[in-house]
Amino acid sequence: MSDTKMPLDLDPADLLPPAEPVQLLDDEGTLHEVDGYPLDLKDSDFRDLYRYMVLARRVDKQAINLQRQGQLGVYASLLGQEAAQIGGAYALDQQDWVFPSYREMGAALVRGVDPGKVLHLFRGTWLSDHDPHEHHFGLLSIPIGTQALHAAGFAMAAKLDGSDLVVMSYFGDGATSEGDPHEAMNFAAVYEAACVFFVQNNQYAISVPLSKQTKAPTIAHKAVGYGMPGYRCDGNDVLATYAVSRKAVDRARAGGGPSLIEAVTYRMEAHTTADDPTRYRTPAELEQWKRRDPIARFETFLESEGLLDDAFRAEIDEEAQAYAKRMREEIYDAPHGDPMELFEHVYADPPASYAEQRALLQRELDEHGTS
Amino acid sequence: MSDTKMPLDLDPADLLPPAEPVQLLDDEGTLHEVDGYPLDLKDSDFRDLYRYMVLARRVDKQAINLQRQGQLGVYASLLGQEAAQIGGAYALDQQDWVFPSYREMGAALVRGVDPGKVLHLFRGTWLSDHDPHEHHFGLLSIPIGTQALHAAGFAMAAKLDGSDLVVMSYFGDGATSEGDPHEAMNFAAVYEAACVFFVQNNQYAISVPLSKQTKAPTIAHKAVGYGMPGYRCDGNDVLATYAVSRKAVDRARAGGGPSLIEAVTYRMEAHTTADDPTRYRTPAELEQWKRRDPIARFETFLESEGLLDDAFRAEIDEEAQAYAKRMREEIYDAPHGDPMELFEHVYADPPASYAEQRALLQRELDEHGTS
Amino acid sequence: MAITMAQALNTALHDAMAEDDKVVMFGEDVGILGGVFRITDKLQERFGEGRCFDTPLAESGIVGTAIGMAMYGYKPVVEMQFDGFTYPAFEQIVSHLAKMRNRSRGTVQLPVVVRIPFGGGIGAVEHHSESPENYFAHVAGLKVVSPGTPSDGYSLLRESISSADPVLFFEPKRRYWLKEDADLPVRTEPFGRAVVRRAGTTATLFAYGPMVRTCMETASAAEDEGWDLEVVDLRTLNPFDSATVVESVKKTGRAIVVHEAQVFSGFGAEVAAQVAERAFYHLEAPVLRVGGFDIPYPAAKLEEFFLPDVDRILDAVQRSLSF
């Protein structure tokens, strides 16, 4: 009865993620080689990674400011998670796709999505404002973990179509408790779809710490149950998040199937601008993680490699200011747009009943300017 | 940052189920001791286990016959899974609870539930016909995997109440793909609830074989993702299913938290009487498993131990006939009961609108005898 | 040729997949088994495992991956094995399938069909006889369809599959074996058109899916009473054909809406509300609703007391007439 045996010819321990997360840059910014995670990066890549991280932080800050100025309803900051997000997305090719949650401004940048456009969701101009097909970047997904299934399905489709594109789905530590990511990982594994599940373990789901979310040794261990590799990396080390993602992405592209990445990081800001984290975490904890800042660490490394001079810093700074400016221009007092558009996109083929409803709204607009 | 380390002081390999399922009786019925699974059974227990298996098979057969005679609408047979089900339930105390799926006639027997009553569900007399509180046996649950959450919640409640009862939830290999069992195992683990998740891996979910259900090395490996032990046993060896369950139950009762058991077995019958398995599996496969029959194997063992004499056989046979007879009496041409009862149990406090609806049904009954 | 609803649906799937290789079919047991009702029979054999495949047992997974496949460019048709097992997919259907097009300002289309064998009358165990259509009729962004005849089964399924909008396709499982003389392929009226199945003058019966047949039987039986009933098959709940509905009531002056689902806040309420609003001056009696009682679907032996049947509908006609 072969079914009563282990179908794998593996040393069982090979299934398990390593005890320590993969780290290439230590907390002091010194590079250490790690077996199995060669770095294939050129100087320009190092610089790009840095650039994206700095831009992401500036863009994030601008978004928070816009929210404080009443220009956005709410915003979910990625502060502290720059290395995790950007290292992941940087490992993708242009043809590849990203299915993000609501916190993926950094990944959006890497995909070339205009941050100003992303903010329309948070401003409430419309429910989103970018074309996913243009940058292969799905709509920000708010219902927790649901996008993991879209990613798995997209990867299943690509495989059926003979494409070798890879899909990366981001979600949080909290999301691992939902049914959908579970089903997504199982589907991806069963169909050997080229889908990389990238978990930013930022230690919290709003106020709920990881210890109350799961008793798994680590989130990477959850991969075992789907028969896929579970990788674990220091999420504040952009070289580690990149190298691990590269490995997972290459493997998927080569037909090796899906895998799960846990990037161990920390949400330095409130859950969203509507949240008050002082209710559930201590300044001491924050302080500890501040010392592990992903950008500072990478700067030390770049400096020691001679890759970070004043000219480059100035260049990035200028780019960052320009981004921020464009965001302000895009969002500041952005008008609410034409209410009649509300009926435009619900159906390709709208029901006859819309005529009456459109007429009602039009009458309201004519009479009162609002509903 | 202790959060970036493994929180467990375990040898990683200890997390994994053994490569081979635990087996105490080999296919030829010879007993082998297995480290960590001592048998605490008296002769009377051996006899009881046998008795339950034989009764379960007889009861199952009677149910199939009743279906063939048009007395039941449908029935889900446990043929071949007697050892799995009964070994599990036998490890429980009276105070403990079982949350079954629709295939748990064997477990029902062990809990003392009258099989005739269980059949009312399949006949369609009512949606169920036993009081869960009487035998600590939940209602048969049809939506796949949903009962695992009820089990987890019940165990959470018991813990909160200071009780040391243990809850066992049965579900199938297919059910492991649903979100609910995933969420249930996670909840149970997080709250360290005394809940044992017992998977009867009978190789199929209707027509879908295990290989299309999951790529996990084994179902027991799924426990790793919840930080709980995953046990795996030969599901056709009642001593193995018992010993493994005993271990899981004792551990849970002692406050050690939940665990997952995979009993590797085989569904010898159609999925239900409505199914045609010749469409998706071969006689050869069936033949192979027939040779591993759980009752035959246990008989060999009992005989070799001198525990099975003709008198005992006759006694069981008589009991089995009596059970079957009672089932026939209970079910055969059982009337449909009072339609007016339809309004009785929906609410403890029914809405005023029921008065009108009751009146309509009463009028229909008076006029036509039917609606 | 006499064909059954089941044959019509199966043929529709075959034809759609033959015509457009972007159409894929998946769900639980739809492959080698051909589905528990055999509606997907021989699709896998003919089109291969890539285009018709069994999934793991997870309905949210089925609908969620269908959304991803549709984003890539496929046209997934998925099966929920039974009505009562649609519920795990509720979030994916309501929060994504229905809303993605609008959310994306039209840049993402989701041409997904969710096939759902629904309704009672087959003596099944619990959760296998539900009528969940109104949960979905209330969701903007979905089309909700339910054929009452084999030709409509074929035609509406084909139209659903070519629709750029997501469709919840409710198959009246007790009518899978209902026969009709028809030659496939057949094209009937498009989405959004209700059809007068039987013209009459005394009162109008409105129905869809399984109850169309029951209403036709009622109309026949009513002849004995000297009543000439009109039967309107709604066909698509969303888009809803108010015009035809109102026109019929203007003619007959009396309306009875029939469905299997419990009456309270069922789809009959929408029909009744629209009729009462739009045919206000033409109604000679209140719109009556005939359906299941406001209780969970009962066990098999009691379903006949729950389900609307000819007698219950005639009783409503009588009440309408005596107003």
Next chain:
Amino acid sequence: MAITMAQALNTALHDAMAEDDKVVMFGEDVGILGGVFRITDKLQERFGEGRCFDTPLAESGIVGTAIGMAMYGYKPVVEMQFDGFTYPAFEQIVSHLAKMRNRSRGTVQLPVVVRIPFGGGIGAVEHHSESPENYFAHVAGLKVVSPGTPSDGYSLLRESISSADPVLFFEPKRRYWLKEDADLPVRTEPFGRAVVRRAGTTATLFAYGPMVRTCMETASAAEDEGWDLEVVDLRTLNPFDSATVVESVKKTGRAIVVHEAQVFSGFGAEVAAQVAERAFYHLEAPVLRVGGFDIPYPAAKLEEFFLPDVDRILDAVQRSLSF
């Protein structure tokens, strides 16, 4: 004393937990954070982590374990963080929470309360402004409740917690800060009673939850037009108080049902259908429904164009009167 809806609900939870140690409260972020709206503020501090606790992020898990805890003998009150996140729990609610009592012939009771902050008007992002009440009003076995005032918030929540039947408790989140002079504890009318909040003669506005306040404002505004509107607060959708509803329409002859949810197959359809049936001869105009358009809930900057407001309701009154 002036209390807000939020205070009333929080106090109701405190009082219920103090009175009966079988009452437990759980959900996402309800512990130390006190819930994102602080409705569970200080429950954990006061009653300990055993009786008020944070769960993993899984709504099906929350409702499913609540069912298990109720079977054991507890009275769980659980929170869905927002309306739009109730959907993952749909199967547990519809297939088990609603049906277990009936399935078990009354041997299993599930005194579970599912608290759901619902509705729009607070400028939130998508999925945070939904009105899912009618998905549940259609489910036999559930009670569906939505308070429109702080005192009803307190009283109906207390009654929900002591109810032996499962209750879906819809909290109008835009009214969390609505004030009323009231002394807690207060007991108002029980489940199943609609209340005339303002007596009038011209027409009746029917509402529940967030729209009660809007209808009261409309009635005030209508005075300028010389209209004397009656406002009926439905309070519990199921059980539904037909008697009070019909009585009001018999008096005013005109009915307008108001809710935030999209109108098509919304709860307004049930109200309209009942009124049109039961007050047939008293209606001087068709029952009109005022609600959201049949589109997904829009982005924050456009919600004012979606939501019913005083003007849209007055417009309906005008239409009713000009019939």
